[in-house]
Every structure is written in C-alpha cells, then in structure tokens.
Amino acid sequence: MSDYNLDLLIKEKRGLLSHFAAKFTNDPDEKEDLIQETWIRALKSLDNFVQHPKLMSWLYVIMKHTYINKYRKAKRVSEVQDTYIGLEETNTIVHNKGLNKFIAEDIEKAMCKLTAENYEIFRLYLEGYKYHEIASYFNMPEGTIKTRIHMARKKLQQELKLYKLN
Numbered sequence: 111m112s113d114y115n116l117d118l119l120i121k122e123k124r125g126l127l128s129h130f131a132a133k134f135t136n137d138p139d140e141k142e143d144l145i146q147e148t149w150i151r152a153l154k155s156l157d158n159f160v161q162h163p164k165l166m167s168w169l170y171v172i173m174k175h176t177y178i179n180k181y182r183k184a185k186r187v188s189e190v191q192d193t194y195i196g197l198e199e200t201n202t203i204v205h206n207k208g209l210n211k212f213i214a215e216d217i218e219k220a221m222c223k224l225t226a227e228n229y230e231i232f233r234l235y236l237e238g239y240k241y242h243e244i245a246s247y248f249n250m251p252e253g254t255i256k257t258r259i260h261m262a263r264k265k266l267q268q269e270l271k272l273y274k275l276n
Contacts, residue, residue: 127169217270220266220269228261231258232258234247
C-alpha cells in the first residue's frame with residue numbers, strides 16, 4: 111500500500127476510530143493514544159484487510175484488546191505498588207543503635223570462629239569481589255571458593271540462629 115493511500119485511509123477512518131475510543135475512555139489524551147496504538151498494531155497486517163469489508167470490525171477488536179492490555183498492566187502495577195506500600199506501613203522496626211552494636215559484635219564473634227583463610231575468603235566476598243577474583247588471589251579453583259563461602263555462610267547461620275527471622 112502506498113504512503114498516499116495509507117494517509118488517506120487513516121484520515122478517512124479517524125472519525126469512526128475516535129467514536130470507538132470514546133466507548134473506552136473520556137480522556138482526550140488517552141483516546142488519542144488508543145487510536146494511535148491501534149493504527150500501530152494494525153499496520154503490521156493492514157495489507158490483508160485494506161479492501162476487506164470488515165476492516166472497521168478488525169480495527170475495533172485491535173482497539174479493544176489494546177485497551178484491555180493497558181488496563182491489565184495498570185492494574186498489575188497498582189497491585190505491586192499497593193503491596194509494597196502495605197509492607198512499608200506494617201514495618202514497625204525501631205532502630206536502636208545499641209542493639210545494632212550488639213548484633214555487629216555477635217557477627218564479628220561468629221566470623222572469628224571461621225578459620226583465618228575462610229574468614230578472608232568470606233570477607234572478600236562480602237566486599238563484593240567475584241568468585242574468580244577471590245580464586246585467583248588465593249590461587250584456588252573457583253569451585254573451592256564457592257564451597258568455602260557456602261560452608262562459611264552455613265556456619266554463620268548456625269552461630270547467629272538467634273537472629274533468624276521466622
């Protein structure tokens with residue numbers, strides 16, 4: 111289809127599409143977005159339907175599905191936001207610097223129970239070094255580093271089970 115014919119078709123069907131869009135929303139900007147999104151989606155297969163007697167039915171179905179998809183997406187976003195806002199409202203943790211100091215001391219004591227080498231490996235891991243970087247520093251296979259970090263985490267979990275959340 112040539113650009114001229116497409117432009118003419120869009121201008122010709124614009125009024126009817128605007129009428130269809132008004133059934134879904136009263137907001138003029140949202141109506142315009144819906145019409146444009148319908149044309150964008152329809153252009154993929156427009157050559158098959160240009161001379162088809164049910165062109166407007168096909169465009170209406172595209173518009174309806176576009177609107178429904180947009181509505182569903184907005185609903186999912188709203189649900190996620192409500193979930194996280196709800197979590198913030200129920201978060202009643204009181205920050206106590208004294209308590210944090212005791213926790214930090216307990217963590218340090220638990221880490222001191224690790225062997226010196228495992229302590230260093232785990233410390234580097236906590237500082238953000240990658241497995242392969244730690245492995246090359248200690249001249250060990252990467253798998254050994256992963257195992258040692260895993261074992262250190264398990265030992266620390268055991269030592270700090272008092273702080274485990276249910």
